Amino acid sequence: MHAMHAPALRGASLASSLKASAPRARVSRPVRSTIRADAQVIDGKAIAADVREEVRLAVAAMKEKTGGKVPGLAVVLVGDRKDSETYVRSKKKACEEAGIQSFGTDLPGDATEDEVLAVVQAYNADPDVHGILVQLPMPDHIDEERVLGAIDYEKDVDGFHPLNIGRLSQRGREPLFVPCTPRGCIELLERTGVPIAGKEAVVVGRSNVVGTPAALLLQRRDATVTIVHSKTPNSEEIVRRADIVIAACGRMEMVKGSWIKPGAAVIDVGINAKDDPSKKHGYRLVGDADYEECSKVAGYITPVPGGVGPMTIAILLQNTLEGATRAYGLK
Numbered sequence: 001m002h003a004m005h006a007p008a009l010r011g012a013s014l015a016s017s018l019k020a021s022a023p024r025a026r027v028s029r030p031v032r033s034t035i036r037a038d039a040q041v042i043d044g045k046a047i048a049a050d051v052r053e054e055v056r057l058a059v060a061a062m063k064e065k066t067g068g069k070v071p072g073l074a075v076v077l078v079g080d081r082k083d084s085e086t087y088v089r090s091k092k093k094a095c096e097e098a099g100i101q102s103f104g105t106d107l108p109g110d111a112t113e114d115e116v117l118a119v120v121q122a123y124n125a126d127p128d129v130h131g132i133l134v135q136l137p138m139p140d141h142i143d144e145e146r147v148l149g150a151i152d153y154e155k156d157v158d159g160f161h162p163l164n165i166g167r168l169s170q171r172g173r174e175p176l177f178v179p180c181t182p183r184g185c186i187e188l189l190e191r192t193g194v195p196i197a198g199k200e201a202v203v204v205g206r207s208n209v210v211g212t213p214a215a216l217l218l219q220r221r222d223a224t225v226t227i228v229h230s231k232t233p234n235s236e237e238i239v240r241r242a243d244i245v246i247a248a249c250g251r252m253e254m255v256k257g258s259w260i261k262p263g264a265a266v267i268d269v270g271i272n273a274k275d276d277p278s279k280k281h282g283y284r285l286v287g288d289a290d291y292e293e294c295s296k297v298a299g300y301i302t303p304v305p306g307g308v309g310p311m312t313i314a315i316l317l318q319n320t321l322e323g324a325t326r327a328y329g330l331k
C-alpha cells in the first residue's frame, strides 16, 4: 500500500527539471515576405530529439551508477483500435531507443474492467516498472476514471491520477508527474525562449488531458491565463489578447489569423485529417489553428505535424526516467 501523501520533496526534481530546461533556440525561420515577417517555426521534431537524447544519456548514467538498473514503462492496451496500436508501437520503440525497458499487456476489446484492473495492480507491484500508461480511449464498458485512479500515483507517467492533477492545481504543491502533451507545450515555449511569466495566455479547450493541465502549467509559470471552451461566446476576442495561445479544441483550423495578436506564440496541439487528393492517402494532417493564416501574424508557431506531436512521446520518456530516478532514490 502506498502512502497517500508523498514527502514534500518528492516532486521537487520534476519542478526543478521543468524550470531548469535551458532555453535553446530550435526555431527555423522561413523566407520572410517583404511586407511582414512570418512567424518563426518552432521545430518540435528537433526539440523532441534533444529531449530524447537527454533521456538516453541519463538512462545510460543511471545504469552505470546502479550497476544495471534502468527505468521501466508498462503500456496497457485494451481492444484493437488501429490508431491506439500505432501509438503503443511507437511508444515501445521510443523506449528501446532510450534504453528504457518496456513492458506491455494487450487485452481483447471484451476484457472486463476487473481484468484491466488486475493488470494495473500487477504493474503497480512490479519494482521494475516505474511508469504505467493505459492507452486511451478504452472500450465504453470500462470505467476510465476507475482504471486511471487505480494506477499507483507514483507510477502515473501520464499524470492523470487525481492526486497528481490535484497537486498541479494547488499552490505550493508539487505533482509527481505532469500530463505529457501539456508539459510538451511548455517545453517548446521554454526551450525556444518564449517568455511566459507576466504574459497573457489563452488556452482554447478545457479537456482533462490537454487544455486544463496546460492552463495550470502556464499559471504556475506566472502567466495570466484564460480558458475558452465551446460555451464561450466571444473566444475570438479573448484569444486576440493573448501573448501565448494554446489551441486544443479538436476543431480543424478553427483559430484564424484574425484571432492572433501580432507577435504572439501559437502552440497548436490539434491533429486533424484534412481531405487532400494530392496526398497518397487522400488527406493531410492539420492543426486546430489555421497555419497559413496564423503564421503570417504570430511571432512563433508550431507546425502540424512536427510541432507538439513529437513532444508527447519525448516527455513520456522523461516522465518515466523521473519516476525511476525517484524509485531508485537517486535524487
Ligand code: NAP
Residues within 6 Å of the ligand: 181, 204, 205, 206, 207, 208, 209, 210, 211, 228, 229, 230, 231, 232, 235, 247, 248, 249, 250, 251, 254, 269, 270, 271, 272, 288, 308, 309, 312
Ligand atoms: P477534447 O477532449 O475533444 O476537448 C476539446 C475541448 O475544446 C473541449 O474543452 C471543448 O469545449 C473545446 N471546444 C470545442 N469546440 C470549441 C469551440 N468552438 N471554441 C472553443 N473551445 C471549443 O480534445 P483534447 O483531447 O483536449 O484534444 C484537443 C486536440 O488536441 C485534438 O485535436 C486532439 O486530436 C489533439 N491532441 C493532440 C495530442 C498530441 O500529442 N499532439 C495529444 C492529445 C490531443 P467543451 O469542454 O465545452 O466541450
